[in-house]
Structures are given as C-alpha cells and as structure tokens.
Amino acid sequence: xxxxxxxxxxxxxxxxxxxxxxxxxxxxxxxxxxxxxxxxxxxxxxxxxxxxxxxxxxxxxxxxxxxxxxxxxxxxxxxxxxxxxxxxxxxxxxxxxxxxxxxxxxxxxxxxxxxxxxxxxxxxxxxxxxxxxxxxxxxxxxxxxxxxxxxxxxxxxxxxxxxxxxxxxxxxxxxxxxxxxxxxxxxxxxxxxxxxxxxxxxxxxxxxxxxxxxxxxxxxxxxxxxxxxxxxxxxxxxxxxxxxxxxxxxxxxxxxxxxxxxxxxxxxxxxxxxxxxxxxxxxxxxxxxxxxxxxxxxxxxxxxxxxxxxxxxxxxxxxxxxxxxxxxxxxxxxxxxxxxxxxxxxxxxxxxxxxxxxxxxxxxxxxxxxxxxxxxxxxxxxxxxxxxxxxxxxxxxxxxxxxxxxxxxxxxx
Ligand SMILES: *Cc1c(COP(=O)(O)O)cnc(C)c1O
Numbered sequence: 001x002x003x004x005x006x007x008x009x010x011x012x013x014x015x016x017x018x019x020x021x022x023x024x025x026x027x028x029x030x031x032x033x034x035x036x037x038x039x040x041x042x043x044x045x046x047x048x049x050x051x052x053x054x055x056x057x058x059x060x061x062x063x064x065x066x067x068x069x070x071x072x073x074x075x076x077x078x079x080x081x082x083x084x085x086x087x088x089x090x091x092x093x094x095x096x097x098x099x100x101x102x103x104x105x106x107x108x109x110x111x112x113x114x115x116x117x118x119x120x121x122x123x124x125x126x127x128x129x130x131x132x133x134x135x136x137x138x139x140x141x142x143x144x145x146x147x148x149x150x151x152x153x154x155x156x157x158x159x160x161x162x163x164x165x166x167x168x169x170x171x172x173x174x175x176x177x178x179x180x181x182x183x184x185x186x187x188x189x190x191x192x193x194x195x196x197x198x199x200x201x202x203x204x205x206x207x208x209x210x211x212x213x214x215x216x217x218x219x220x221x222x223x224x225x226x227x228x229x230x231x232x233x234x235x236x237x238x239x240x241x242x243x244x245x246x247x248x249x250x251x252x253x254x255x256x257x258x259x260x261x262x263x264x265x266x267x268x269x270x271x272x273x274x275x276x277x278x279x280x281x282x283x284x285x286x287x288x289x290x291x292x293x294x295x296x297x298x299x300x301x302x303x304x305x306x307x308x309x310x311x312x313x314x315x316x317x318x319x320x321x322x323x324x325x326x327x328x329x330x331x332x333x334x335x336x337x338x339x340x341x342x343x344x345x346x347x348x349x350x351x352x353x354x355x356x357x358x359x360x361x362x363x364x365x366x367x368x369x370x371x372x373x374x375x376x377x378x379x380x381x382x383x384x385x386x387x388x389x390x391x392x393x394x395x396x397x398x399x400x401x402x403x404x405x406x407x408x409x410x411x412x413x
Pocket of ligand 1 (some may be wrong): 098099100101127128129138173200201222234363
C-alpha cells in the first residue's frame with residue numbers, strides 16, 4: 001500500500017472531472033462537509049430561486065402563479081427529472097409529502113394490491129420511520145397483516161407465498177450497506193410479493209435502475225443527496241403496470257382525476273398523480289428542483305466512481321493513521337455493497353464527532369457508537385478527506401474529544 005500524503009490528494013483534485021461542480025454550491029468558508037447524506041448543501045442557484053418564488057411568484061403573482069408559473073405541475077415536472085436519476089420513465093415518479101407519508105401510502109397500496117397475503121417483510125435496524133410507519137399500518141389494519149423483520153443476510157429466504165410486500169432501504173443509513181436490488185426484486189416476484197425500495201440514501205449517490213430490475217414501488221428523500229433543502233418534499237415511484245389498479249388511502253383532492261371540478265366523489269387520477277394527497281409545498285418543491293437539476297446534469301457513473309474512491313481512501317487513511325485509537329469499521333470494505341458513506345465505530349463516537357464539528361469538519365453520529373462520514377462527490381474534495389483524518393489524528397492523539405462540552409447530548413445528533 002502506498003503511503004498517502006496531502007499532495008497525493010491535491011493531485012486527485014486536479015484530475016477530478018467533477019471538480020467544477022463545487023462552485024455551484026454555497027459552502028461556508030473553511031468547512032469540510034461530510035454530512036450530505038443527511039442534509040445536502042445549499043446550491044447557489046437555490047438562493048436566487050427562493051427569492052423569485054417568494055418575491056415574484058408568490059409576492060407579485062399571488063394565486064395566478066398556480067397557472068402562470070405552473071405551480072400545479074411541479075410534482076410531475078420534478079418527478080420526471082428525478083425519474084431520470086433512478087432509471088424510471090416519465091410519469092412514474094412524483095414529488096409529494098415526506099418520505100414517511102409516501103411509505104404509508106405505498107405500503108397500504110401494496111397490501112391492498114396483494115390482498116390475502118399477511119406478511120410485510122423488512123429488516124431489524126431499518127431506518128426508524130420505516131419500521132414505525134409499518135408498525136402503524138399493521139395496527140391500523142387490526143392484524144390483517146403483520147410486520148416481520150429478518151436479518152438482512154436471510155431476507156431472500158424469508159420471502160414466501162404469504163409475503164404481501166417487502167420494504168427495504170436500498171442503502172442502509174448507518175452502515176452504508178447496499179442490498180442487491182435486482183436479486184431481491186426477482187425473488188419477491190417469483191413468490192408473488194411486491195417490493196418497496198426506500199431510496200433515501202441512494203438517489204443521487206449510487207446508480208439505480210428501477211425499471212431494469214423490474215421494481216414495483218420506491219420512495220425517497222429530497223434533502224439528502226439531492227440537495228433540496230431542509231424538509232424538502234420526498235418523492236415516490238410506481239411502475240406503470242401498477243398505476244391503474246393502485247389505490248392509496250390518502251385520497252385527497254390533488255390525486256383526483258379533476259380536482260377543480262370540485263365534485264363530492266373521489267375519482268382517482270389516471271396515472272401517477274393518484275398518489276398525491278393535498279397541496280404541493282411550492283417553495284420547498286421549487287428549491288428541490290434546483291438541486292435535482294444540478295444532479296441531473298452530472299454523470300452518475302463519475303459520481304459513483306469518485307465516491308467509491310473517496311470511501312476507499314478514507315478507509316486507508318483511517319487504517320494508516322488511526323489504527324491505535326480504537327476505531328472499528330462499520331461499513332463494508334467491498335465497494336460493490338457500499339453506498340456513498342463510510343461509518344466508523346468508537347465508544348466515544350459522540351464526543352469525537354463533536355470535536356470534529358468544533359473544527360468545522362461536519363459528519364454526524366448515530367447511536368449507540370457510529371460516526372458517519374458521507375461522501376458527496378459534487379462538492380467534497382479529495383483533500384478534504386486528508387484534512388479530516390489529519391484533524392481526527394490530532395483529536396485522538398491529544399484527547400481533544402475528552403471535554404465536557406463535547407459530551408453534552410444535543411436534540412439532533
Ligand atoms: C432520511 C430518511 C427518511 C426520512 O423520512 P422523512 O419522512 O423525510 O423524515 C426515511 N427513510 C430513510 C431510509 C431515510 O434515510
């Protein structure tokens with residue numbers, strides 16, 4: 001293994017085909033941001049878009065902007081752009097609600113499509129909201145379906161003739177472990193089950209080919225790798241073949257075939273629009289579009305290549321420079337099954353992360369002992385990895401993490 005030094009990382013930045021993208025983002029000076037897997041950074045163009053939407057479209061256009069600025073079509077328009085990022089077709093993806101709400105709609109719809117089956121299958125340790133939403137649905141349906149969780153290594157075998165729907169997060173939020181979407185989808189279909197893929201940590205981070213693997217449903221998040229802004233709306237995917245039969249429980253007026261006919265009786269819109277519930281959060285969805293446009297202009301294979309290289313180098317740096325400090329590796333070393341993050345374990349993980357954040361090197365902590373470092377190739381430089389680990393070495397060698405201020409738990413970690 002070669003000995004790494006800062007000059008090596010600087011040279012990688014000089015050769016990086018994605019390097020120019022960094023200038024499209026408004027990163028605060030002197031910051032290294034390794035948390036784009038949790039909240040993406042502000043695109044410079046989003047600031048101007050926010051001003052336009054608030055001052056001009058809302059302020060001056062008022063209610064006319066539903067037509068003059070096409071607010072009414074934002075869910076479909078931005079959805080079609082996201083479709084291009086995840087291997088879906090026009091009319092299969094729509095921007096709506098939050099990821100949690102979209103999961104509820106999709107899981108209820110899938111259970112209904114596969115009536116007579118009793119099992120919803122997921123994994124223990126899936127993202128909490130995913131499990132909570134499924135538990136809520138289970139209770140709401142009074143035992144008609146039950147949630148069963150199986151360890152990720154035995155998921156394939158756990159899919160059986162009683163499984164209505166499999167709900168999995170493609171890239172795990174803590175470890176970055178990535179499921180084989182094609183294999184699991186194929187097995188589910190063999191057994192007559194449907195699959196909902198949560199793409200929160202995948203969209204904009206790893207190549208996803210929903211239609212190539214024959215996916216049924218997917219949901220995902222707008223504020224992580226898509227850089228849509230805090231609380232940006234989520235999105236969902238329904239394969240064309242399921243749309244005509246799809247019934248979802250939140251049958252609000254935006255999902256109606258003709259919302260402005262103002263009829264008493266619900267009639268589901270013919271296509272993906274039937275998954276909408278109520279009024280689009282126009283400001284949030286407009287800002288999401290800015291992030292999606294940037295992502296859509298980049299080459300996903302270059303993104304994946306850079307992110308894997310960053311992960312690999314980060315792991316090598318930790319091995320070379322931090323081996324005596326008690327870190328464990330919670331992510332796989334095999335790039336084929338790793339998303340766009342590397343997670344370390346340490347019993348003082350929370351305090352160590354706070355010490356890094358105090359130096360404007362921002363990752364995050366997930367209980368009980370995980371330090372997460374997310375690699376977002378559009379604005380993170382190779383040299384940032386060197387500087388991050390350099391700071392980590394200093395924090396560990398001099399026990400800088402060992403201060404009361406770094407041990408005080410915050411509401412959001
Ligand atoms: C971030 C994330 C969510 C977020 O759900 P919200 O409804 O936006 O709070 C859901 N699922 C997974 C797997 C996530 O990573």
